[in-house]
Amino acid sequence: MADAELKQKVEELIAANPVLLFMKGTPDMPRCGFSMRVVQVLDSVDVEYGAIDVLPALQPLREVTAEISDWQTFPQLYVNGELIGGADIVEEMFESGELAEALGVEQPEVSVPAAAQATPPAQSPPLQIE
């Protein structure tokens, strides 16, 4: 059973912030690769968002979000009061353009966040001499 006071506080925060990220660490200093990936996506779509570091109260916040959204892992991105997802879903929706749509912003022209660019490309095709 989640702490009722904390749960109410979290619900107020979700209601007050159109775009709210619960993450490990801060946008300037993420303390988890998954949280960092979501920060990179949000920065690349250039949207204003609130960020909450869950590390000081990790377990109580897990219990709260389990009750609110049936989701216990962080990061968690909320848009207009609804849970969008964690890093995997946020990235997938960013790549498809669904995230920009949900946020009501333009899809950036370079639609690959830094994290995806850092992934080594598939083996390049052999060079061909014409």
Add this chain to the structure above:
Amino acid sequence: MADLAEIRQMIEAALPGAEVEVVDETGTADHLRATVTAPQFEGLSRLDQHRLVKAAVKSRFDDGAIHALSLRTGPPR
């Protein structure tokens, strides 16, 4: 540290007919990535698709075998 074959079997057992691939992302077998294609995902949001997969392997999160499971899910095309 998780047994990748067991993780795959747990997902397949929860989602009969699913195609499941489980990869060890870090070489330490506790940060895994799974691609799951399952007919049960038809019509479900991504959140609900992920909830089904996470529920299938919850016991391995709870006992600490898995720290992170990155997911890509969808119905068969």
